[in-house]
Amino acid sequence: MVKYCAICEKDKAVLRRPKTGQQICKSCFYFVFETEIHHTIVDNKLFKRGDRIAIGASGGKDSTVLAHVLKTLNERYDYGLELYLLSVDEGITGYRDDSLETVKRNQQQYELPLKIVSYSDLYGWTMDEIVKEVGLKNNCTFCGVFRRQALDRGCVMLGIDHVVTGHNADDIAETVLMNILRGDIARLGRCTEIVTKGDTMVRRSKPFKYTYEKEIVMYAYFKKLDYFSTECIYSPNAYRGYARTFLKDLEAIRPSAIIDIIHSGEAFEIKSGVKMPTQQTCTRCGYISSNELCKACVLLEGLNRGLPRLGITREQRTRNDEAKETKKGVTKIQHFSEIQRAEATAPSAARALKKVDLSY
Numbered sequence: 001m002v003k004y005c006a007i008c009e010k011d012k013a014v015l016r017r018p019k020t021g022q023q024i025c026k027s028c029f030y031f032v033f034e035t036e037i038h039h040t041i042v043d044n045k046l047f048k049r050g051d052r053i054a055i056g057a058s059g060g061k062d063s064t065v066l067a068h069v070l071k072t073l074n075e076r077y078d079y080g081l082e083l084y085l086l087s088v089d090e091g092i093t094g095y096r097d098d099s100l101e102t103v104k105r106n107q108q109q110y111e112l113p114l115k116i117v118s119y120s121d122l123y124g125w126t127m128d129e130i131v132k133e134v135g136l137k138n139n140c141t142f143c144g145v146f147r148r149q150a151l152d153r154g155c156v157m158l159g160i161d162h163v164v165t166g167h168n169a170d171d172i173a174e175t176v177l178m179n180i181l182r183g184d185i186a187r188l189g190r191c192t193e194i195v196t197k198g199d200t201m202v203r204r205s206k207p208f209k210y211t212y213e214k215e216i217v218m219y220a221y222f223k224k225l226d227y228f229s230t231e232c233i234y235s236p237n238a239y240r241g242y243a244r245t246f247l248k249d250l251e252a253i254r255p256s257a258i259i260d261i262i263h264s265g266e267a268f269e270i271k272s273g274v275k276m277p278t279q280q281t282c283t284r285c286g287y288i289s290s291n292e293l294c295k296a297c298v299l300l301e302g303l304n305r306g307l308p309r310l311g312i313t314r315e316q317r318t319r320n321d322e323a324k325e326t327k328k329g330v331t332k333i334q335h336f337s338e339i340q341r342a343e344a345t346a347p348s349a350a351r352a353l354k355k356v357d358l359s360y
């Protein structure tokens with residue numbers, strides 16, 4: 001017996017929505033998927049007319065679908081946004097070089113300007129070189145800290161103050177679980193926020209906060225989007241891997257588990273009197289930091305001084321140690337104010353990227 005779409009009741013149902021279990025047709029799936037994201041954007045006032053938005057584009061499924069959907073919604077609902085693709089080249093041979101090729105094709109397909117910033121230019125180290133120094137155990141810490149700053153720095157170079165990333169509901173639920181397991185109250189409070197307000201110089205938001213990973217994969221598959229699907233060769237973060245497996249098991253029993261965990265994370269209140277980190281500016285590079293030196297500067301100093309565990313373990317580090325100058329001739333991160341100054345004096349350079357360009 002033919003099963004008809006539970007929404008339009010006209011076309012044949014060809015898929016079961018992972019989020020709701022509804023059996024629906026392809027066009028109703030596209031419509032509900034895109035409309036839910038539109039509602040997330042509108043309800044949370046993520047954008048305003050005239051905003052210039054950088055899409056963190058890794059070439060993977062999440063950010064490719066994000067670029068596609070944002071472009072579609074911007075046109076459909078006339079948001080009036082200027083969209084850019086912003087990619088970070090971490091310097092991972094056989095992984096990021098290939099995925100960046102996908103981003104370059106996406107640039108052509110979506111006709112969006114693209115800016116690529118690299119760890120090598122920003123920090124003087126590629127991830128390939130970092131892994132040679134630190135091995136495979138802690139390399140994700142370096143990559144995560146450096147990427148976060150690299151996205152902000154890329155935005156500042158473009159004269160943009162808002163970046164969106166493809167973090168989806170599964171990613172956020174995993175982070176809630178991880179922060180609970182670690183008792184990390186400060187991060188638990190922040191990780192469910194759809195917009196990080198004021199803790200970085202660049203506003204950062206997650207339009208896929210309520211979007212299930214399985215639906216993103218389904219959307220990319222049915223729309224035949226061009227994305228890169230290989231996992232990072234430097235191995236997934238093991239701790240997150242356990243949280244992910246646990247979450248997938250829960251989802252298999254009860255699909256609403258993902259949203260429920262996000263709602264639980266949102267509902268946690270921090271007891272008054274709990275000491276929270278205070279934000280200041282890194283004395284070395286000007287980036288936002290809860291210590292005298294930001295994490296990226298500490299990690300970079302460790303690499304440059306042949307102490308790659310500096311900033312990873314507590315034992316070998318004192319405040320004086322952290323504040324020592326790096327070896328002469330060894331890279332330091334460019335001071336944020338210098339990028340901002342360059343942007344202020346040459347705004348046309350960033351604006352010129354508005355035209356679809358091939359400046360990578």
Ligand SMILES: Nc1ncnc2c1ncn2[C@@H]1O[C@H](COP(=O)(O)OP(=O)(O)OP(=O)(O)O)[C@@H](O)[C@H]1O
Pocket residue numbers: 055056057058059060061062063064086087088089090147164165166167171
């Ligand atoms: N190299 C990068 N350049 C630009 N943005 C990135 C990069 N890596 C990650 N991001 C941004 O951070 C989001 C989450 O990254 P994560 O490492 O969890 O990748 P993911 O879940 O595989 O996402 P994707 O499928 O988009 O690669 C991405 O969707 C993207 O917006």
